[in-house]
Amino acid sequence: MDALVREHQPALYAFALKLCGQPQDANDLVQDTFEKALRADAGGTERGNDRAWLFTVLHHLFIDRYRRRARGPQHASIDDVEVAAREPEPPPAWTALSVEEVRAAMGQLEPEFREAYRMHALEGLGYAEIAARLSMPVSTVGTRIMRARRKLRAILQAHAPATRESA
């Protein structure tokens, strides 16, 4: 468990912060995510890709939290929260992917999309910084990243089941 946290906490927190827009909520969200992971561990649940699974839990909890915030009472505490009957599972097409498959998919992107996406996803740069480095408007960077993602998803989801046997 400790290893799981050490390995995934930074990435989860970074993403949670983007979702929540402020550190306190992000911290809580990641905390809840690991808590859920802890329970699942205790229950001996079998999981494939830890990271994809943690991200799925994070996604689930985030939506849940904001749904409650939008509708429910402001004072909801952890004791009121029903334990979800069913743990959210990542779609299988995502869990079976190897690093090589992801790398290969990125290689299939047109160079200008690949560059913007690489700077964003691998170097962790914001749109503005990418725009400055590539000398293009920020809105163009946004569009390129969006299109790179759509293409990657199409490639990865189409090929994942077929390549799984060879992995």
Next chain:
Amino acid sequence: MSMHDKVDAFADGELPAGEAEAFRAHLVDCAECQAELRDIMMLAAVTQPLAAAAAAAAPAKQPQDAALPPIISLASRRRRIFIAVSAALTAAAAVVVIWKMARPEPIVLAQADKRPIEARLSYGAADRWRPYDVERAAGTAREEVRVDTLARLEAKGDWRGLADGYLLGGERERAAEALAKAGESADVESDRAALALQQHDAAAALVHATRALSLAPGHAQAAWNRALALRELGLTRVSANAFEAIAHQGDRGWSDEAKARAASLRAADGERERGWNEADAAGRKLLATGEAPPAEIVRAHRGLMHHYVEATLREEHDPRRLKMLVPVADAIDPELAMRVRAAADGKAGKLPRERALDPWERVVLALDRATRALHAGNAAQAQLLARDGLTAAREADVDPRDLPRRLLVLLAEIARAENHPALADAYVDEARLLMPAR
């Protein structure tokens, strides 16, 4: 743009706070956007190992700081965990989780090894001396400031810190908004000066920096920003003096840079004066002997040479000497060249009566108009005209001491009429510093 199109920007933390909040409200009810967001997160998850590999290949950016206090109540956390797990061992592991989660990272604003803006910022975390990135600032000056850092500053209501983060990030409007909430202090005034410098409003920068210094005499960042504002106003000598004073304060890094800036301002000033004197001597020679000045001097001092060619044209009647003026006039201005040719051919009488003003005349005219505007009580218009005059004076290559001095005195009068004593004083100081050179 519809809400559905914002999911990528939202997931990347790139929506402004208001739009992000609206998107969250939309997201809870939109299955389509939820699925989209989940896929973006899945993609992030599977791409993560590549990012980790890329990060491992690059040198580490910032050290982890373990000494900071936790921001979340551990007690309530511990209770929550105990509800979930029974095994004591797992609970111990959970405490490790909490400890890790609760530890905030230190606020680090100045992360890059060069600074993207010339000005100094008052916020401690942003004011570390780093060499100024001139090359980068020539484009859009900005430094990547982490979204979470900005979010933490905002959460704390630390508006000055937030403004400085935005300034480093090149987001001037947001910096201005944050500074508007930051209250009144020497630090805030100094940062307003930094923002005004980024907005190329040197006069406002000077006013803010001077106000900061009156609130806190010796304020290091304000003194720096004031020196920059003076330079931007073209007040080279006052600016050099200001940087020299900073150099003596022994503020590591900044002192050395201030010293270098003072030296380069003085060198440029001296160079300009030497060049001008040389050109002036060549112009006098032209007037006295008809000897054409060297081509590179004509190119570099077109305004001054224009002035001397006009003078020669008025006084010289020898067609042979006038012919020698033709190539000089050709290098300066087509209209001037036309008149020189006509004079050399003895057709001066047939020239149109009205001719374009030469650069020196433009300066005198601007000065004259500005003075009249000021006396008519229109300080704002006077200021515009005087600025035109100053620009024209630079183009016209008038004596770098003489006409600018008259203009500076006029600008000082204008500034005083507009209730900007700091600006007035700066103009007067510069005029005074120009004086002994005569």
